[in-house]
Amino acid sequence: MALNLVAKVHPVVFFTIVDSYERRNPEAHRVIGTLLGTVGVEKGTIEITNCFCVPHNESKEEVAVELDFAKGYV
Numbered sequence: 001m002a003l004n005l006v007a008k009v010h011p012v013v014f015f016t017i018v019d020s021y022e023r024r025n026p027e028a029h030r031v032i033g034t035l036l037g038t039v040g041v042e043k044g045t046i047e048i049t050n051c052f053c054v055p056h057n058e059s060k061e062e063v064a065v066e067l068d069f070a071k072g073y074v
Contacts, residue, residue, distance in 0.1 A: 004044055005044050005045075005046065006044060006045045006046070007045075007046045007047075007048060008040075008045070008046070008047045008048065009048045010047075010048065010049050010050070012049075012050065013035070013048050013049070013050060013051050016033075016050070016051050016052070016053075017031070017033070017051060020033060020053040028058065029058065030058070030063075031053055032053070032054045032056050032063070032065055033051050033052055033053045033054055034051060034052055034054060035048050035050075035051045036048070036049060036050040036051060036052075037049045037050070054066060054067075054069055055069055
């Protein structure tokens, strides 16, 4: 495993994360999502190019993530 990891995050990823957080249900405490990208040709370089929000239900005891949605998105 590389000790010197470099992550390059595209600006659209930051925008999407903030937008998802701002649009969440007011009772929701969190936003859950998936980061998409590639491992670069250079060893230890990760490029995050996109992301998406994954629907979920949460209560005080548990968080239930809709994994089928996440699997169908990619």
